Amino acid sequence: MKTLPPTLLLTIQGAAVSSIDLYPLITQPRLVQPLWGGTFLGDWLGLSQPRPERLGEVWLVYEANPITEGALAGQTLAQVTRDYGAALVGERTIARYGADFPLLAKFIDAADRLSIQVHPDDAYAHTHEAATGFHGKTEAWHILCAASGADVVYGLAHSCDRAELAAAITAGALEPLLRRLPVSAGDTIFVPAGTLHAINAGIILFEIQQKSDLTYRVYDYGRVDAATGKPRELHIEKALDVIDYSPAPRGVVPPLPLEAGRDLLLACRSFALERLAFAGVLERTVDPATFEILTVIEGVVMLRWNGGIRALRRGEAVVLPACLGSYALAPTGEARLLRAYVPDLDALWREFAQRGVDATRITETVVER
Numbered sequence: 174m175k176t177l178p179p180t181l182l183l184t185i186q187g188a189a190v191s192s193i194d195l196y197p198l199i200t201q202p203r204l205v206q207p208l209w210g211g212t213f214l215g216d217w218l219g220l221s222q223p224r225p226e227r228l229g230e231v232w233l234v235y236e237a238n239p240i241t242e243g244a245l246a247g248q249t250l251a252q253v254t255r256d257y258g259a260a261l262v263g264e265r266t267i268a269r270y271g272a273d274f275p276l277l278a279k280f281i282d283a284a285d286r287l288s289i290q291v292h293p294d295d296a297y298a299h300t301h302e303a304a305t306g307f308h309g310k311t312e313a314w315h316i317l318c319a320a321s322g323a324d325v326v327y328g329l330a331h332s333c334d335r336a337e338l339a340a341a342i343t344a345g346a347l348e349p350l351l352r353r354l355p356v357s358a359g360d361t362i363f364v365p366a367g368t369l370h371a372i373n374a375g376i377i378l379f380e381i382q383q384k385s386d387l388t389y390r391v392y393d394y395g396r397v398d399a400a401t402g403k404p405r406e407l408h409i410e411k412a413l414d415v416i417d418y419s420p421a422p423r424g425v426v427p428p429l430p431l432e433a434g435r436d437l438l439l440a441c442r443s444f445a446l447e448r449l450a451f452a453g454v455l456e457r458t459v460d461p462a463t464f465e466i467l468t469v470i471e472g473v474v475m476l477r478w479n480g481g482i483r484a485l486r487r488g489e490a491v492v493l494p495a496c497l498g499s500y501a502l503a504p505t506g507e508a509r510l511l512r513a514y515v516p517d518l519d520a521l522w523r524e525f526a527q528r529g530v531d532a533t534r535i536t537e538t539v540v541e542r
Contacts, residue, residue, distance in 0.1 A: 199483070201247075205229055208396065211227065214228045214231055231386055235394075258272045277380075277384050290412075291369050297309060307385040307387050312383070318358055319360075323356055326354075330349075332419050335418065345517060363540050365441070440516045445516035455502040475502070477501045
C-alpha cells in the first residue's frame with residue numbers, strides 16, 4: 174500500500190507531534206469461536222485453511238487489532254489513537270471519548286441461538302467495570318442473511334419490575350416475558366444498553382457497537398462450556414441492575430435516504446451507520462470531526478486516496494482517518510458498503526428537517542439527540 178496522506182501538526186496531550194502520516198488502516202481481524210458459531214463466515218470471507226471449524230464472530234475493527242499494512246504495521250488501533258489523537262479519530266470523537274478508539278465492527282454468524290443477555294450503559298460500566306477500560310455497550314445489527322422465520326429476542330414484551338423478572342429467571346420462566354422480533358435481510362435493529370436481547374439461529378449480521386465486551390448473561394438454555402464441562406457463567410445480579418424494565422421501544426429501524434444510493438440506517442449518540450449501493454465511481458471527503466469505518470458487504474471496490482490505492486473485497490473493512498481528506502471508491506460492477514462514524518446528531522436532524530421530513534419520521538431513524 175502506498176502511503177502519501179496528509180501531514181498535520183497537532184498538539185496531543187500537550188506534546189507537539191509533527192509529520193504525522195496517516196493513511197487508510199487495515200487491521201488483522203480477530204476470530205471468535207463460540208459454541209453457537211457456524212460455518213458461513215469462513216467461506217463467505219474466503220479465509221484460508223486451516224481455519225476455525227465453528228466461527229461465530231469476526232471482529233473486523235477493534236482497538237486491540239494490529240494494523241497489517243503500511244508504515245504503522247504492527248501497531249494496534251489503540252496505540253495509533255493514543256499517538257495521533259484527532260488526526261485519526263477526529264475532534265468530535267476526542268471531545269466525547271478522549272484519545273480512545275470507541276467503536277467495534279464485527280460480523281456474527283448465529284448457527285444456534287445466543288444467550289439471552291444485556292449490556293450496561295456508560296455510567297454503569299465506568300463505575301462498576303472501570304478496571305476493564307470498557308465503555309457501556311449500545312449496538313446495532315444490520316441483517317445480511319436470515320433463514321425463513323428467523324427472529325431475535327428484543328426487550329421485554331410488557332413492563333415488569335426487578336422482583337418479577339428475578340422470579341421468572343429463577344423459575345426458568347423468562348422466555349414468555351420476552352418480545353420476539355421477526356427479521357429479514359436488509360433490516361437494521363437498534364439495541365441500546367439495557368435491552369434484553371439475543372440473536373437466534375439462522376442469522377448472519379453486521380454489528381456496529383461501542384468498544385466494549387461487557388455482556389451479562391441472563392439465560393443460556395442450560396448449555397455447557399466444552400472446555401470446562403460446566404454451564405456457562407450467568408451474571409444475574411449485574412443484569413438486574415442494568416435492564417430496562419419497560420417494553421422495547423422500537424423494532425426494525427426504517428432507513429432514511431440521504432442521496433441516490435446512500436441511506437442512513439440509524440444514528441444514535443455513539444455511532445451512525447449508512448449503507449452505500451453504487452455501480453460507478455463514488456467520490457467523497459472524510460468529515461475531519463470523525464473517522465470512518467467502511468465495510469464491503471457485496472462486490473470488490475478500489476479505494477483511492479491522495480497517492481494511494483487499495484482493493485477491498487467482500488468482508489474487508491478499512492478505517493479512514495479524520496485527516497484523510499478526499500477519497501474515491503471505484504467498484505467492479507455493483508457494490509454495497511456499510512459506513513460507520515461518530516455523528517453530529519443535530520446536523521443530521523437539521524438536514525432531514527430542511528428537506529421537509531416530518532419530525533416523527535426523523536426520530537424513527539435518528540433515534541437519539
